Amino acid sequence: MIVGFSVNGFKSLANFSLDEKTGLGNFTCLVGLNGAGKSSVLQLLDFASHLMRGDVTNWLSKRGWSVSDLHSKLSNSSNIIIGITVRVKSGKLFSWVGSFNRSSLSCTLERIFEAEGEYIFNLTRGRYSILNTQPSKIEFNYVGSILSALKDDVLSPEIIEVRNAILNIRSLELLSPHLMRNSSREAAIDIGTGGEKLSPYLYNIKGKEREKLTALLREFYPAVLDFKVKQERAGWKKLSIIEEFNGEIIETEAKHVNDGLLRILAILAQAGSGNATLLFDEVENGVNPEIVERLVHLLQNTGQQVIVTTHSPMILNYLSDEVAEKSVHFVYRTFDGGTRSRPLFSIPRMQKKLAIMGPGEAFVDTSLTNLTSECAKLDADESSNLEKGAM
Amino acid sequence: MYKLGPLTYIIDYIIEEVMQYSPLQTHLGTYRYYSEAYLTQRLAAKKNERRGFVFAGRKHGVETGLFFFNALMLGEISKELEAAEGDVAVAILFRDSDGTNSDPSDIWEQKKTSIEEGFRRAEFTRGVPMVPRPKSESWFICAAKENPYQHCADLEELSGNDKSPNSAKKMLSTILEGEATNERLLTWLEANGMDCRKLAEEMPSFAKFYERLISVLHAI
Numbered sequence: 001m002i003v004g005f006s007v008n009g010f011k012s013l014a015n016f017s018l019d020e021k022t023g024l025g026n027f028t029c030l031v032g033l034n035g036a037g038k039s040s041v042l043q044l045l046d047f048a049s050h051l052m053r054g055d056v057t058n059w060l061s062k063r064g065w066s067v068s069d070l071h072s073k074l075s076n077s078s079n080i081i082i083g084i085t086v087r088v089k090s091g092k093l094f095s096w097v098g099s100f101n102r103s104s105l106s107c108t109l110e111r112i113f114e115a116e117g118e119y120i121f122n123l124t125r126g127r128y129s130i131l132n133t134q135p136s137k138i139e140f141n142y143v144g145s146i147l148s149a150l151k152d153d154v155l156s157p158e159i160i161e162v163r164n165a166i167l168n169i170r171s172l173e174l175l176s177p178h179l180m181r182n183s184s185r186e187a188a189i190d191i192g193t194g195g196e197k198l199s200p201y202l203y204n205i206k207g208k209e210r211e212k213l214t215a216l217l218r219e220f221y222p223a224v225l226d227f228k229v230k231q232e233r234a235g236w237k238k239l240s241i242i243e244e245f246n247g248e249i250i251e252t253e254a255k256h257v258n259d260g261l262l263r264i265l266a267i268l269a270q271a272g273s274g275n276a277t278l279l280f281d282e283v284e285n286g287v288n289p290e291i292v293e294r295l296v297h298l299l300q301n302t303g304q305q306v307i308v309t310t311h312s313p314m315i316l317n318y319l320s321d322e323v324a325e326k327s328v329h330f331v332y333r334t335f336d337g338g339t340r341s342r343p344l345f346s347i348p349r350m351q352k353k354l355a356i357m358g359p360g361e362a363f364v365d366t367s368l369t370n371l372t373s374e375c376a377k378l379d380a381d382e383s384s385n386l387e388k389g390a391m
Numbered sequence: 392m393y394k395l396g397p398l399t400y401i402i403d404y405i406i407e408e409v410m411q412y413s414p415l416q417t418h419l420g421t422y423r424y425y426s427e428a429y430l431t432q433r434l435a436a437k438k439n440e441r442r443g444f445v446f447a448g449r450k451h452g453v454e455t456g457l458f459f460f461n462a463l464m465l466g467e468i469s470k471e472l473e474a475a476e477g478d479v480a481v482a483i484l485f486r487d488s489d490g491t492n493s494d495p496s497d498i499w500e501q502k503k504t505s506i507e508e509g510f511r512r513a514e515f516t517r518g519v520p521m522v523p524r525p526k527s528e529s530w531f532i533c534a535a536k537e538n539p540y541q542h543c544a545d546l547e548e549l550s551g552n553d554k555s556p557n558s559a560k561k562m563l564s565t566i567l568e569g570e571a572t573n574e575r576l577l578t579w580l581e582a583n584g585m586d587c588r589k590l591a592e593e594m595p596s597f598a599k600f601y602e603r604l605i606s607v608l609h610a611i
Contacts, residue, residue: 313444353456357445361445364453365457
């Protein structure tokens with residue numbers, strides 16, 4: 001599980017961090033005004049994952065971005081520096097730090113280490129070393145993280161765990177029913193950022209797992225009996241939904257299925273198995289209010305780490321106060337334009353509201369524009385206090 | 392029993408005007424006081440039983456939820472009282488409307504409306520918002536200043552922030568020649584009384600309270 005991350009110089013995230021202490025947990029919910037940087041946080045994590053996969057070029061072109069789009073206009077440094085801390089199976093915490101160079105499209109400096117411990121992986125000045133081995137010269141090309149190009153047998157188990165935790169960040173932040181309706185012939189290990197590989201992904205789900213998935217889908221949409229993915233010529237996979245109305249069984253091709261059902265199916269399919277960190281942007285989209293409670297329950301109980309953004313007071317209102325206090329983060333821009341976050345209900349006047357209102361009620365009772373200036377002021381005060389303390 | 396404050400005296404003057412007797416002098420127990428802390432405690436205890444949501448919207452504006460919920464709770468308490476004592480209750484919810492600079496300019500109106508909506512949600516019909524603009528000090532200034540009950544509308548534009556140089560509190564202290572404490576105000580009220588009808592003609596925020604209380608009392 002990812003227990004913390006920080007970044008310098010990625011889009012509006014000039015200097016941003018979120019960690020266990022500030023409330024990154026199994027379930028994390030980002031709220032804030034449009035343009036505050038919520039999606040950038042998800043994009044950053046997705047970017048890190050693609051550094052580990054070594055397919056940054058492809059990732060950029062899929063989003064229609066050029067590498068210069070990643071650079072923060074608020075930062076002087078030309079590299080993007082990312083740090084991610086992971087809790088491995090043994091319970092120990094390891095951090096990966098990478099400095100991404102925009103012209104070589106690769107991390108020219110990378111380190112993995114236990115808090116205050118020695119580097120178990122170190123890449124610097126064109127040489128890398130694993131554990132205590134002698135540094136080796138890099139005599140090959142790679143894109144993203146060098147770990148994407150090194151075979152497992154030369155890496156230590158901890159390095160592999162850290163790499164995989166980052167690799168397994170699955171961003172579904174562009175989830176779009178429009179893409180899910182398309183047939184696809186790609187092989188799929190996930191449903192794709194936009195859900196474009198939903199049909200081949202569902203095609204691979206068999207047996208008990210499939211039964212579980214349809215049962216879950218039925219909890220959301222009782223009329224649904226089943227889904228079907230038909231393999232057609234040349235490996236095209238076509239999705240349809242089977243429903244029962246008044247004893248009559250009706251099969252509907254994905255292109256005619258409603259947005260909400262497709263989105264829920266996509267979320268269920270991706271959340272149903274695996275050990276990933278799942279990212280959903282505006283998770284409430286297209287979903288009717290009656291199933292919000294189920295959705296919130298699902299997101300908190302996937303057995304995987306989930307980070308969502310939302311504008312929906314209903315989503316928030318179905319969180320328990322304890323969860324809301326820990327996991328709802330207010331994302332905002334400081335006076336100088338950088339993105340920051342604070343646990344929403346750690347702000348005293350929000351705490352006061354939470355005592356008598358539901359989290360969603362307190363959220364919509366608040367002018368986020370005013371809250372932004374309050375938080376920006378808190379930041380300014382805190383940093384001037386820090387400076388005073390240092391003097 | 393709580394210590395009677397100057398606002399209870401004003402309420403008592405209005406009741407006497409309509410009912411021809413002063414509960415303050417005849418039966419003190421008529422007045423029941425519920426602090427904000429008490430309302431909050433009751434609301435917090437009930438929060439998790441409550442089904443459904445109350446979202447800001449046309450009926451209560453953003454940043455007025457605390458007013459709405461306090462009125463809701465006071466309304467419920469009043470209904471409980473009516474049932475327990477087999478009598479009629481009138482609920483008056485007092486809140487200052489001193490906003491911060493960033494509050495919308497109609498924050499007073501919004502707060503008053505939220506209180507009305509809170510009473511309505513509690514299905515309590517005898518609720519009265521008592522929301523001075525910006526603070527109750529401005530009402531007392533109007534009554535205590537040189538040339539009292541004249542040209543007072545501007546007093547509603549004073550700063551509600553006590554630290555501000557032209558705050559209502561400072562101005563009242565100057566007029567009373569000493570810090571405007573409850574004791575000092577009570578002494579002043581005992582000596583001078585308050586002409587509520589005249590005050591209502593001068594100050595719109597007081598007029599809203601005065602007219603509503605009169606109509607509620609008449610309907611009993």
